[in-house]
Amino acid sequence: MTRVIVDRALCQVHAQCVFAAPEVFELDGDDQLVYVTEPDDTLIDAVEEAARACPVQAISLEEV
Numbered sequence: 930m931t932r933v934i935v936d937r938a939l940c941q942v943h944a945q946c947v948f949a950a951p952e953v954f955e956l957d958g959d960d961q962l963v964y965v966t967e968p969d970d971t972l973i974d975a976v977e978e979a980a981r982a983c984p985v986q987a988i989s990l991e992e993v
């Protein structure tokens with residue numbers, strides 16, 4: 930299982946992660962980032978792509 934961690938102090942809601950992995954990241958009605966903390970293993974490639982795409986490197990992955 931992989932846990933997704935977004936450093937909200939860094940995140941500037943650029944939403945590149947939402948484009949890279951829409952099953953995991955989305956913006957709510959208030960334009961706040963919400964995300965699945967423990968996504969299915971089939972989504973990990975997309976999450977890694979999202980982490981690469983984030984312009985402020987706010988996304989990290991941790992094996993749990």
Ligand code: SF4
Pocket residue numbers: 935939940941942943944945946947962982983984985986987988
């Ligand atoms: S791409 Fe990075 S800065 Fe943008 S919303 Fe996602 S985590 Fe936040």
